[in-house]
């Protein structure tokens with residue numbers, strides 16, 4: 001659970017100054033969850049290097065341990081080992097499984113548990129997670145025979161899963177969501193025949209890559225890789241997984257480097273999976289000075305170092321199939337848009353309303369308090385550029401990506417910003433505030 005102290009101290013962020021140096025962002029959150037989950041259902045040991053030691057993956061590990069899976073302690077810089085329990089090895093937990101703030105934990109876990117015949121599981125989470133829609137996973141799983149009950153006709157946690165035999169089928173998902181796709185693929189592993197997932201646009205494909213690496217039989221096709229078929233029957237084998245740095249965490253430094261006068265930042269070891277690199281395309285479209293250095297392949301995922309420095313920016317327009325490829329970066333792109341020449345437009349991004357917070361409303365409110373000129377729409381926003389932001393009293397509203405986006409904005413604002421609930425950053429980037437202080441110091 002994302003534990004926030006009753007009255008934690010707000011953080012004072014000084015405006016002005018610049019940023020310089022090299023930073024290594026922590027491991028990719030999506031890949032970290034999957035390495036733990038797939039390791040748990042494999043046979044033998046999985047050894048994970050670079051696992052993200054943050055609250056969200058800790059929630060996944062805690063749920064797995066509660067079902068008898070041995071996961072070694074998760075500490076920064078230490079490899080993590082998972083002793084695979086096999087596809088049918090989970091014990092029925094003696095208590096409710098707590099997914100904390102993590103939508104990925106809850107949604108993937110639903111897929112993983114739906115087919116554990118004869119066992120009962122209850123999943124819950126913090127206030128944010130209990131308000132997030134789960135029927136998008138429950139409904140396709142029900143098509144496979146799953147039995148999942150919860151508040152709001154099965155839409156909201158706490159959710160009860162009664163394990164059932166599952167049938168392979170073809171499922172069209174209404175939203176391009178890697179969490180939904182991955183839940184179906186995990187359930188498909190124990191179905192009685194092949195399962196095909198057809199997405200409206202491709203979402204991140206880490207599950208497909210890693211399931212294949214663990215030995216699953218999986219084919220990907222269709223226009224834009226939107227059709228994925230998993231055929232059950234293979235035994236998954238424990239693997240050595242190397243988790244690259246999270247491009248969604250790197251995004252804060254990329255935008256900070258691009259908008260902060262005098263800044264020059266290198267972010268090392270960043271995952272560059274094409275289903276995640278929309279942010280780079282938009283920053284290039286804006287004219288940002290970004291270069292990719294040292295491109296390489298690490299354990300089935302493309303990786304590189306990113307160098308960014310300050311320069312003039314043009315407004316951007318984003319919509320359609322690009323949105324799933326940068327969905328988590330939209331809050332910080334809103335900050336970049338304030339510094340660009342022209343009006344930036346974000347469309348087809350209604351998914352942001354059901355993230356850890358309603359990120360369209362929260363960014364419009366919080367960045368607006370700093371002078372951002374934002375017009376909010378049902379599925380996006382327009383942001384007027386060439387706006388001088390000013391320091392203000394703002395709030396992460398418990399959302400990690402909002403906290404870090406506001407910190408980037410505070411750096412270029414006139415005067416100081418007082419950020420309430422900064423500790424939310426620990427959900428995905430526990431060292432963010434230390435890295436920010438270091439990059440500021442190195443610039444002096």
Ligand code: S3P
Pocket residue numbers: 029030031033104176177178179180182203204327328351
């Ligand atoms: C994730 C998928 C995305 C993303 C989330 C992590 C994943 O959510 O926003 O932070 O690991 O599969 P959706 O699948 O709901 O788009």
